[in-house]
Amino acid sequence: MIHDDFYATVKLKTGEEIFSRVSATEEENKIYLILFNPIEIEEIRMRNGNTLGYRVEPWLKTSHDDMFIIDMDEVLVLSESENIEMIQAYEEYSVMNTIGGGYKGNSKLDSKMGYISSVDEARKTLENIYNKASASE
16 A cells, blocks of 8 residues: 655665655555655755755766665654755756756757757668678678
8 A cells, every 4th residue: 555645854774864755655564665756955054054055966876767665674764844945945856857957868859969860861871881881791
């Protein structure tokens, strides 16, 4: 059974602190957390100690997945959050990474990225290269 989503800070036994939209599920008498677009949030402070803002980064920097399942046994603390600033930062990050841009590479193609062709044109070009290479052998 999957429970309703909620925003939460998750502190893992490894020391990592994650903010995410979370859902809990129970499978074979074990509880698992489903994390959607988990992020790490770092508070940016001015020299006088006042909070200037937050830096938001993906939890796993080299993964393009947006959903992770964690065994509840790996969780030290789970704290539901109603902090509007954290939720807004999370939502802005999530939108940027699912609609256009962000680290997932969902940007529009243009000619500056390299040669753009149709499938038929690319197939013909590759066939010509293959035929030339085969003929020279």
